[in-house]
Amino acid sequence: MSTKKNILVIAESIDVNATSGAKANVALINALLLCNYSVTVLHYTRKKILLSQINCIKIEEEKSSLNYFLSRAQRVFQRATKINISKSLENIFGHSFTFYNDSKSIANATKKYYNNHDLIITLSQGASFRPHHAMLSLPSLHSKWLAYVHDPYPFHLYPEPYNWVEAGYKQKELFFRKVSESAKYSAFPSQLLKEWMGQFYPKFLETGLVIPHQNSKFKNLNYTPLDYFNSKKFTLLHAGNLMMPRSPIGLIEGFKIFLKKHPEAKKEVKLLMLGNADYYKHTLNDYNKNIKELYVSDGYVSFNEVYKLQKQVSINIIIEAKSYISPFLPGKFPHCVEANKPILHLGPRRSETRRLLGENYRYFCTIDDSKKIAELIEELYIIWKTNKKELRLNRKDLETYLSPTQLESILRTIV
Template sequence: MVQNSSKNLLVVTDSINPEDSSGSKANVAFIKSLIGNGYKVCVIHYTQVELQIKGAECVLAKERRANLTYVLGGIQRTVQRNLGVNWSVFLENRFGFSFTFFNDSKSIVKTLERFRITDFDLIISLSKGESFRPHHAILQLPLWHLKWLAYIHDPYPFQNYPKPYTFVPKGAIQKDHFFNKVATHCKFAGFPSRLLADHMAGFYPEFKEKSVVIPHQYDNVISGVSLPSFFKDAAFNIVHTGNLIGGRSPEGLLKGFQLFLESQEEARQESYLYLVGPSSNYRELMSLYKHAPQFIFHPGVSYAESLALQQAASVNLIVEASDTDFSPFLPAKMAHCVMVDKPILALSPKKSEVRRLLGEDYVCQSEADDSEQIAGILSGLYLKWKNTKAESWRLNRTDLQDYFSSAYLNKQIQNILNASA
């Protein structure tokens, strides 16, 4: 068994600002969990502002500017902005990535070259959104590959997404070649989801023997945070926080909640549905409900406030795509929803990581477009909530709390370190 305090980990990530994306939130929680387990953690980040994470050495990889790729990237952006000429399709189909991407990657490489591989026991590259700049950078440093855990939060490239998100991105061929190199050269491949690991191994067989499932972590930063003023205390509060991207339509949820209100007269006076976060794809749909006081829509709150909302909710929502039968994703919020120990209403495809974890016997799950089933589940939850003392209103899934715990992450990291020894 390795001693954590003697193990040095280097984490390379795009951003450590949890306010800029759900991916950054998950990555910061991951880093904090490593620190909490006693590892010595150095973080190289490309946030472009000086940020710190308590307990870690955080090093900003500064953007290089005295080079050709930076100049070309600036010219491309200026021409596109002033003349409306979009060169990105041609350039990315030719080179796979933008000039800015290449400059960002090289900026990270230059920072990495200031460190010695022998000073670290494991190098972890973290991704967010469609950005795998840290992975691209580490590929340029062959000596680092033997200690490299490439963490992959979502399918990549975009042509490898399941329905309904499938489309062919710019530079698809080159991006595929890039990720084949990641699969070939990384020592370990980390995934937040078992289904995602299997899904990606279908495209890149090299991942199959290298895969390690490390679920998203819980970041408890809600102490001293006030709830937003729109939140209704002592009510039956059904909360969704986060981005409702295209494909994650809330139509079935909205109709289901309306049916629930119509079927439970008493509930109309004390039940509220909160959709908190960006939802521009569904502005017209949501406008049909905004005049009813039980529907509360808000464009977004701070990360800490979103965690506080989940803590105070009666029921937390996980909303996935409705027009698909497969979802390999593990929503980053699930770790927190499990840890705050409130019932979860999962609107997920029948074959999904969320359902795999909750189990077939978990009754509060439905496909996202089944409004009648959603209404029935909400009615059951409401009646149970009415007859349950507040201190007893719990999800009560210690198995999932163990799975999302820092102790489980520590176990997975120790297994990797032992395999590397």
């Protein structure tokens, strides 16, 4: 009788309503449980969170370290003088005092709770990678370390049109080179991201596994009827943050072309744009005033609400930046596959989403090709009018690829 393998997950956050990164973290953690591993989670979420059948331990912030006092002194100075010195300090030290204190807090908790686990997985969110930094200070554990890299790092390594160079980028690049050379294993949500990061950190090409965002089904989520959604209408949904390179203008202009060609559809069609869109806020508000068939949320919409909607709408939309490559696997991709509704993919031809959907996937074009977008909406609308049951993604291969079964087969090679 074989015993369960023990996995220690060090996660920056497991609050699914906080960020898309936290959602992906929880999905992976739940998938590990379904693979019949014994899972312990150390998390730096600033509140107590429980996950079913998983030992979750909240990491406490160290409050007696030099970096803690320096971070508080910086806050007091900035509040009193109205001068922000964060960038200047990061250009000197690479990261903020808070970052270093958080890293120390995570490292101390790891030393305390490590119990000869078979594998240690570090999960981050956004652009911090605090758990990865913490692990660098624990060389005795590097032989069991799998560093999960969800996005390019630092920011200046993002493909165009992303062009932000952050403070302390040289030190950040050195930090991540150490991660690539120290972790026995690395993992990426997409094949293209592994290849992309391997250009800058060649060791990742040797140690890298591809572990996609998991199709971990969430149950017992609270849900109330929504006044902006009518299940009897042909509804297209884009849910997620609209960063500057992810312009919604091509989509909305294409939607307008479709409505102009099919005015009779106005009474039974709706386009939902949910999530933060600060850069496009005024543009979206102007569209919202003039297009009755468009609904734009006022900022953030909860994960529960979006997750339920993805299963009820007619079409789910994925928007990616206009670029020659998009190596990212969108965090919502597994949920869109699970929803089993056609995905309208607006992005570059060379992208992980397109790689998975396939070169011959029909409902694809670039984000600024409004005419083509209108044609695709029209085609999907006609199918909806004719036989709603035909509006299905029907990709069992992707369901398997994003499943715990596939995850277990990958992890068996290292655990």
